[in-house]
Amino acid sequence: MGLTNQSVGVRAASGGQTIRRRSPDERVVALAGNPNVGKSTVFNSLTGAKQHTGNWPGKTVVSAQGYCGGGAHSYLLVDIPGTYSLLAHSAEEEVARNFLCFGQPDAVAVVCDATCLERNLNLVLQTLEITPRVVVCVNLMDEARRKGIRVDLALLSERLGVPVVGTVARKKKSLCTLLDALDAVTGGPAPEPEAVRYPVAVEEAAAMLEPAARRLAGGRLSARWLSLRLLEGDASLTAELARFLGGDFFGDPELNEAIARARACLKRHGVDGDRLRDLLVRSLMNAAETACRGAVVREKKGYAASDRRLDRLLTSRATGYPVMLALLAVIFWLTINGANYPSQLLSRFLFWGQGRLTALFRVLGAPEWLHGLLVLGMYRVLAWVVSVMLPPMAIFFPLFTLLEDAGYLPRVAYNLDRPFARCRACGKQALTMAMGFGCNAAGVIGCRIIDSPRERLLAILTNSLVPCNGRFPTLLTLITLFFVGTAGGALASVWSALLLTAVIVLGVLVTFGATRLLSATLLRGVPSSFTLEMPPYRRPQVGRVIVRSICDRTLFVLGRAAAVAAPAGMILWLMANVSAGGTSILAHCAAFLDPFARLMGLDGVILIAFILGFPANEIVLPIVLMAYLARGSLTAPGSAEEMRALLTANGWSWTTAAGMTLFSLMHWPCSTTLLTIRRETGSWKWTAAAAILPTALGVGACLLFHAAVCLFR
Amino acid sequence: MQQTLSLGDLCPGERGVVTGLLSAGSMRRRLLDIGLIEDTEVECLGRSPFGDPSAYLIRGAVIAIRAADSRNILVRAS
Numbered sequence: 001m002g003l004t005n006q007s008v009g010v011r012a013a014s015g016g017q018t019i020r021r022r023s024p025d026e027r028v029v030a031l032a033g034n035p036n037v038g039k040s041t042v043f044n045s046l047t048g049a050k051q052h053t054g055n056w057p058g059k060t061v062v063s064a065q066g067y068c069g070g071g072a073h074s075y076l077l078v079d080i081p082g083t084y085s086l087l088a089h090s091a092e093e094e095v096a097r098n099f100l101c102f103g104q105p106d107a108v109a110v111v112c113d114a115t116c117l118e119r120n121l122n123l124v125l126q127t128l129e130i131t132p133r134v135v136v137c138v139n140l141m142d143e144a145r146r147k148g149i150r151v152d153l154a155l156l157s158e159r160l161g162v163p164v165v166g167t168v169a170r171k172k173k174s175l176c177t178l179l180d181a182l183d184a185v186t187g188g189p190a191p192e193p194e195a196v197r198y199p200v201a202v203e204e205a206a207a208m209l210e211p212a213a214r215r216l217a218g219g220r221l222s223a224r225w226l227s228l229r230l231l232e233g234d235a236s237l238t239a240e241l242a243r244f245l246g247g248d249f250f251g252d253p254e255l256n257e258a259i260a261r262a263r264a265c266l267k268r269h270g271v272d273g274d275r276l277r278d279l280l281v282r283s284l285m286n287a288a289e290t291a292c293r294g295a296v297v298r299e300k301k302g303y304a305a306s307d308r309r310l311d312r313l314l315t316s317r318a319t320g321y322p323v324m325l326a327l328l329a330v331i332f333w334l335t336i337n338g339a340n341y342p343s344q345l346l347s348r349f350l351f352w353g354q355g356r357l358t359a360l361f362r363v364l365g366a367p368e369w370l371h372g373l374l375v376l377g378m379y380r381v382l383a384w385v386v387s388v389m390l391p392p393m394a395i396f397f398p399l400f401t402l403l404e405d406a407g408y409l410p411r412v413a414y415n416l417d418r419p420f421a422r423c424r425a426c427g428k429q430a431l432t433m434a435m436g437f438g439c440n441a442a443g444v445i446g447c448r449i450i451d452s453p454r455e456r457l458l459a460i461l462t463n464s465l466v467p468c469n470g471r472f473p474t475l476l477t478l479i480t481l482f483f484v485g486t487a488g489g490a491l492a493s494v495w496s497a498l499l500l501t502a503v504i505v506l507g508v509l510v511t512f513g514a515t516r517l518l519s520a521t522l523l524r525g526v527p528s529s530f531t532l533e534m535p536p537y538r539r540p541q542v543g544r545v546i547v548r549s550i551c552d553r554t555l556f557v558l559g560r561a562a563a564v565a566a567p568a569g570m571i572l573w574l575m576a577n578v579s580a581g582g583t584s585i586l587a588h589c590a591a592f593l594d595p596f597a598r599l600m601g602l603d604g605v606i607l608i609a610f611i612l613g614f615p616a617n618e619i620v621l622p623i624v625l626m627a628y629l630a631r632g633s634l635t636a637p638g639s640a641e642e643m644r645a646l647l648t649a650n651g652w653s654w655t656t657a658a659g660m661t662l663f664s665l666m667h668w669p670c671s672t673t674l675l676t677i678r679r680e681t682g683s684w685k686w687t688a689a690a691a692i693l694p695t696a697l698g699v700g701a702c703l704l705f706h707a708a709v710c711l712f713r
Numbered sequence: 714m715q716q717t718l719s720l721g722d723l724c725p726g727e728r729g730v731v732t733g734l735l736s737a738g739s740m741r742r743r744l745l746d747i748g749l750i751e752d753t754e755v756e757c758l759g760r761s762p763f764g765d766p767s768a769y770l771i772r773g774a775v776i777a778i779r780a781a782d783s784r785n786i787l788v789r790a791s
C-alpha cells in the first residue's frame with residue numbers, strides 16, 4: 001500500500017467503494033491475481049495511474065480504479081487485492097472475492113506470475129467457476145525467461161478455454177495483447193471453458209443443489225459456483241450472498257431442503273467440512289498441474305543460486321540483524337547528509353519570498369492584522385514545513401522504495417517474526433511497521449494483510465510507535481542540535497544517523513513491549529499461524545523509483561502537511577497575538593500545562609505544541625520555536641546555531657531534547673491516523689485505545705527519564 | 714521403507730514430499746492454497762536468525778512457515 005490520496009486521504013477515512021463509469025457502455029474489468037505478481041504494475045501501465053508498486057505481497061489493500069482505452073473499447077479497470085484463492089480468509093481476500101462475485105465486472109483479467117504459474121492457475125480456475133469472461137495475463141515473462149522457464153501460451157489457452165496472453169508489465173507495449181484479448185472476451189460470445197471436475201461425491205451433492213441455486217441466482221451468479229459454495233457453507237460468504245441475492249434467500253424452503261439433501265449425500269460418502277475443502281483444493285491443484293504439463297517447461301531446477309546467496313546474507317543468524325541495522329543507518333546517513341544543503345537553500349529562498357510578500361502587502365496598503373495572519377502566520381509555517389521536510393523526504397522515500405522494490409521488506413518480516421511471535425503477534429507486523437515509517441495512516445490500512453483479527457488489532461494499535469515521516473524532521477533536528485553538535489563535518493552526520501537509528505530501534509523495542517503488554521491484557525490470545533511468501537529479488541528500476549516516489553509519495557505527503565499547516569499557521573498566529581490580560585492565549589495555555597510538563601522534563605510550550613500538532617506532527621517543532629519568540633510569529637529556521645541558542649535561552653538542555661524525542665516517538669497518533677483507525681476497526685473504543693496507549697507510554701517514559709535525571713544530577 | 718517426518722524436521726538443503734496435513738481450520742486452508750497438497754515436493758531453504766520460522770521452496774515460491782505449523786505438515790524424505 002502506497003501513500004496515495006486513496007490510502008490516506010479523506011476518502012480513505014470515509015470508506016466505501018463505488019464504481020465510477022464515465023459512460024454507461026464503458027466496460028468494467030477486474031484485475032485479479034496472486035499477491036505480488038505485478039498486478040499494480042499492469043494497472044499503472046494501462047491506466048497511467050500512480051498506484052504504488054512494491055516487491056512484497058499484500059501491498060494493494062484498497063481497490064484502485066483507473067480508465068484505459070486503446071483497443072476497440074474503453075475500460076474501467078479495478079485493481080483488487082492479491083489473493084491465492086477466493087475461498088477467502090483474510091479481510092483483503094474478502095474484498096477481492098466480493099468484488100469478483102458481486103461487483104459484476106464485465107470481464108476479469110487474472111494476472112499470473114510466469115515463474116510459478118502452476119500455483120497461480122489455482123486462482124484462474126476458481127475465477128472461471130464464477131465467470132467465463134476471463135483473460136489470463138501471464139506476467140513477468142522476462143523474469144521467467146531469465147530463470148529458464150518456457151511458457152506455451154497457445155497450449156495453455158487451448159486447455160483453459162480462455163485467452164492467455166504473455167506480458168512484461170513494465171513494458172507498456174506488451175500489454176496491447178491484453179487489451180485485444182479483453183476486447184474479444186467482452187465483445188463476442190462468452191468463452192466456454194471446461195469446468196474443473198471434483199470427486200463423484202462432491203459432483204453428486206452439487207448437482208442436487210443446482211436447480212434451486214439456478215432459480216434463486218436468476219442469472220446473476222453461476223449456478224455451479226453457488227452450489228459448491230453452499231456446500232461449503234462459509235459463514236462470511238453466506239452473509240454476503242444473502243445480502244446480494246435478497247434477504248429471503250436462505251428462507252427458501254426448496255433451497256433448504258436441497259442443502260440438507262446435499263449435505264446428507266456428502267456425509268454418506270464420508271466427506272465432512274475439512275475433507276470437502278481438501279477435495280476441492282486438491283482437484284483445483286490437480287487441474288492446474290494438468291493444464292501446465294508440457295505447457296510450462298523448467299529448464300533449470302529450483303531456486304536461483306544468486307537469490308540463495310542474498311538470502312543467506314540478509315537472513316542468516318550471523319548477518320541478518322547487523323545488515324538490517326546497517327541498511328537503516330546508511331539510509332539515514334544519506335538522508336541527513338544529502339538534505340542538509342538543499343534545506344538551507346530552500347529556506348533562504350522561501351524566506352526571501354516572505355520579504356517580497358510583505359512588501360506587496362505594504363504597497364497594497366493591507367491592514368497589519370491581515371499581513372500578520374497570512375504572511376507571518378500562514379506563509380511562514382508553510383515555508384518552514386516545506387524547507388524542513390521536502391529535502392529529507394525527497395531522499396528518504398526513493399531510498400526506501402528501492403529496498404522495497406528489490407524485495408527486502410519480506411525478509412525483514414521473516415527476520416522479525418520470531419520476536420513478534422514471542423509477543424504473540426504476527427511477523428507481518430514488521431511490514432506494517434515499515435509502512436508506518438512513511439505514514440502511520442498507510443501503515444494502519446496495511447494491517448489488512450494480517451489474517452487474525454486479534455493480531456491485526458495489535459498491529460493497528462502499536463503502529464504509531466514507529467516515527468512517521470512527519471516526525472523524522474523533528475527527531476533529526478533535536479539530535480543534531482543537542483547530541484551531535486552544530487559544528488558539522490562528516491563524522492557529525494554519521495553520529496546523527498546512528499543516533500536516529502537508535503531512536504528507531506527504541507521505537508521498535510517499545511512496539512514489541514506494547515504488543516506483548518496488549519496480548520497479555522486487552523487482546524489476550526496465542527499467536528495464530530503464519531505463512532509469508534518471500535518474492536524473488538528483483539533489480540529495482542532506479543529511474544522509475546525516483547520519479548515515482550518523488551512525484552507520488554513525497555509530494556503527496558508534503559501536500560497533506562501543507563494543507564494542514566496553512567490553517568494551523570493562522571490559528572497559531574492568532575493564539576500568539578490575541579492577548580487576554582496582557583499575555584497571549586498561547587502563553588496562557590502553555591502556563592496552564594507547564595506544571596505537569598515540568599514533571600515530564602518538558603515545559604508547557606512543548607506540550608501545547610504537541611497538542612496543536614494533532615492534525616500533523618510536522619508542525620510541532622515550528623510551534624515550539626514560534627511560542628518562544630516573543631515576536632509572535634514563526635522564526636526563519638536560520639542557522640542551527642541560532643535555533644540552539646533560542647532553545648537554550650528558554651531553559652533547554654540535552655535532557656529536554658531527550659524528553660521531547662521520547663514524547664515525539666510515543667504520543668497520540670495524528671488525526672488522519674486516528675480517523676483511519678476508526679474506519680479500519682469500526683470502533684471508537686479501539687480508536688481511543690490507539691490514542692491512549694502510546695500517550696501513556698510516552699508520559700510514563702518521560703516521567704521516568706526525568707526522575708532518573710533528577711536522581712543522578 | 715521411508716520414514717515419515719514433519720516438515721520442521723527437514724534441515725536447510727533437505728527435500729521432502731508432502732504426505733499429509735494435520736492442521737485444521739484456517740491454517741489448513743492457507744497451506745492448501747499455497748500448494749501443500751499430497752505428493753508436492755518441498756525443499757527447506759534456510760532458517761531465520763532466531764531459528765524460527767524457516768523458509769521453504771514450495772511449487773516455485775519461497776514461503777516462510779513457523780515451526781509450530783511445520784510440525785503439522787507430514788513429509789517423507791526424498
